[in-house]
Amino acid sequence: MNIITEHIIVKEEELNLTNQRAVYYDRLRALILSDVHIGKTAHFRRHGIPVPDHILQKDLERLKFLIEYFKVKTVYVVGDLFHAETNSNMKTFKMWLSQFKDLKMILIKGNHDRQSPHLTENLNIKVEPSLQLGPFNLIHEPVEKPSKLFTVSGHTHPGVIIKGRGKQKLKLPCYQLTSHQLILPAFSLFTGLNTRTMPKDAKCFGFTETSIFKI
């Protein structure tokens, strides 16, 4: 797996946008990501739609790689860590989580995170409705109007279409950056791309398996 990063300076803090769908905040040794949707594959199966767990495994492997690569101390998930009801995927996740001795995980509650509080207690994950981290306000849904703090959110699964001469078109996942907020791509690969919700004046950072670049 290739981790390629793009450095940006926001509010005098350095953030590393990676092409693996997570932001690394070096000063705090923190990883910020969004929309992991654990439990989605089992939720589908419960409703008679056969989807294997390999997708979840791949997502977790990628997260592990990122954590080890950057020697991360804290993981902030800005919403939708889980998908639906508590199901067998949570067991897999718990097993996976137990391999990290000193890792802290904090969840900013998203619209999908409606499971009983026992689940997060049991996993030793702290849950917050929103959270101030340095100059940033972590929250699940992007804000419509500029707020006092710079917000970091997810929720929309942003994607971007780029066009070239000869009517070429490409669709890629991306980060969206404006003067007052950063919107993260969905971490899970079992999610779609949304190219419709682009905030005004947003700069996009699209990425592929081997690159990340400003559009």
Next chain:
Amino acid sequence: MSSFKESEGLRIVNTWMAEKGQAPFQFQMQTWQRHGNGYSGMVVAPTGFGKTFSVFLAVVIDYLNHPEKYKKGLKLLWISPLRSLAKDLAKAMTEAIDEIGLDWSVQVRNGDTPTAKRRRQERLMPDVLLTTPETMHLLFSQKKNSRWFKALKCVAIDEWHELLGNKRGVLTELAISQLRHYSPRLQIWGITATIGNLQEAKDVLLPYSDLKITQITAKQKKKLDIISVLPDEIEVLPWAGHLGAKMADKILPIIAANTTTLIFTNTRGQAELWYQVLLNAQPDLAGLLAIHHGSIDKKLRNWIEDNIASGYLKAVVCTSSLDLGVDFKPVDCVIQIGSVKGIARFMQRAGRSGHSPFERSKIYFVPTHSLELVEVSALKKAVKDKQMESRDPMVLTFDVLVQFMVTLAVGEGFKADALFHRIRQVHAFQYITSDDWQWCLHFITKGGKTLHSYEEFHKVILDEGDIYRVKSRRISMLHRMNIGAIVSEAHMMVKFFSGGYIGMIEEFFISKLKPGDSFILAGRVLELVQIKDMTVLVKRSKAKKAVSPSWLGGRLPLTSNLSHYLRLQLSHALEPGRLEKELRFLNPLVSRQEAHSHIPKADEFLVELIETRDGHHLFMYPFEGRLVHEVFSALMAYRISKIKPMTFTIAMNDYGFELLSDQTIPVDESNIKTLLSETHLMDDVIASINASEMASRKFRDIAVIAGLVVQSQPGTRKNNKSLQSSSGLIFRVLEDYEPDNLLLRQAYTEVFNQQLEEARLQQAFQRISKSKIVVKSAKSFTPLSFPLKVDSLRGTMSNESLDKRIQRIKAQSFKID
């Protein structure tokens, strides 16, 4: 046989007809007699000659002759592809029954039937039930459904040619098999219009060796007048595009001169446009002109259909929604706007006018761009030669099979061996192997090979007595919502803010609009207020300008029969015959093409190279229909990029295709022969197409039919949001983890059979290899190339890596969408 001729039943029906001043046609008499003798079969007859009464009265006569053989409940099941047919048929049948003096009840059951009525039918089935293939499968998904069909004597499949060749045909085949299971002595009758492969159509419908089978063909022929509507001068026609708005002045006098006119367009978007154009041109048509298409609310559609039948409406702008069977007596004229894509389809639309047996059908053809005049000329010749297209039946459609298996499991449950035995008799599955069958069983019980270890997957379970059943109510409900083989784009309901439905619109179209924007639907200008629960809330708009919606579906490719005639007519367009008025009219345009480039003769193949601001264009004109061009163009892109790696965007229509690149395309007379050579054709095709991408597109429908993707229901509050995923996602997962999944395999098979049309492609290359290839360079777009620039579908083909492409686009400066 004399006993039948003297039978009481026949006498009663003959008397009834005579009272109406009619006598049975010979094919009707034949059908009655054969049915009386226990035959099943297929009736081939043009519309408007009482084909309905051939089979329907056959059952009535048999009942009158042998009432003791019939029990209480359902006697005749009438399956037809279109809902809109059912209502009128039921009316005609009820009328006949009342006048003959039977106490039968005739009822309709389909998606539009209210719940209360459906419950009533479930308590007591009518004697005759008119329904659709989908509703049949919904009935099979009910508990204890077999009791309704035990007394069934006859099933009729109306408009069989419309079902054959698609997955609804397979649904029908399976429904017949299931009905035979419930009522083993069932007689089966198909009714079809003339198509190219009648024998096959019969074999698909009636594969059962224990049946006595016959085919009855009506001798009656419909007289047909084809009149092309020409503009005053050739410049009036835009070279391409949807609208020949100025042609409205030519259409209005035709409407005025006839009692009722049906105006057919090819897409719903065009129907909306033409409705506006005609109203603007003659405002006093308001109230006399209506618009009818599949996305308009059914109440409104019913109202329109009633008013066509009563002769109140002067004209209706419509799409294929009015293609089929309904008897609109007052309709005496049909106008076709734009290409009709196939000979059979053209005949069928023409047949909507002059519906009664001895009238002539009259069809006006209004071209939307100049080249379509060549098409009329081709159509005239093809109709004269009676060259109808074939409809190829689909086989081994595992998506439909697994859906059917779950349907039965939701209903009464099934035993594996017995069902397998029955399935193998159905034409679509005669080559299914035991392994395939085991896979299907595995798929519905465990979710496929790789999923065996997941305990939460319980779709179908093996219950006591070795019966496969669905026990979960939620899964039953999800499945019932998903029954059918028509996969549509995600639709949203359009509703006035103050209440009242207007119709349906595709989600992708509405997603491009913002609140306050105006669009046109059902001939009304509407302003978007908000979107809520899969419903679009609107109010009336005062805006003069508004966007017409576009619907993704409904673009049919030109059939190979018609394209053959098209090439023929174009090749001698420079010297048209005395009576070929379309070609004579087109002469200035054809001459221009000849002057700037070339008109390909029957033994020539034209290649054009044009450079414009957009980049470098390469045009080729095989005239083989859009689907073949899709493959053809990808193949050319592949062969050219072997000379020099490059990225193309590809555009195609029914006449030809365009490769567009930002770099010079290395094609000239020295290498064109090699590029178009027949050698390694299929190898290169497979290397050139992104088979996985094409299969992924085909997989969309398969995933929905097989229940891998849950469709959101328009207008419902509960849209199963947590179960939303795209078929593309599931396709990739299966490719990675279960490559031998039968549904994946089916997607690839469908690509090769339907998309690649291998046979047709081979023929095209053989023809081209024998042709003289003419390469022309032009400074600007030519009459042949222009339509491709403006009115076509686009795709991309590249053999450069993703990152390389991004690099190059970057160098040209990004544009963000």
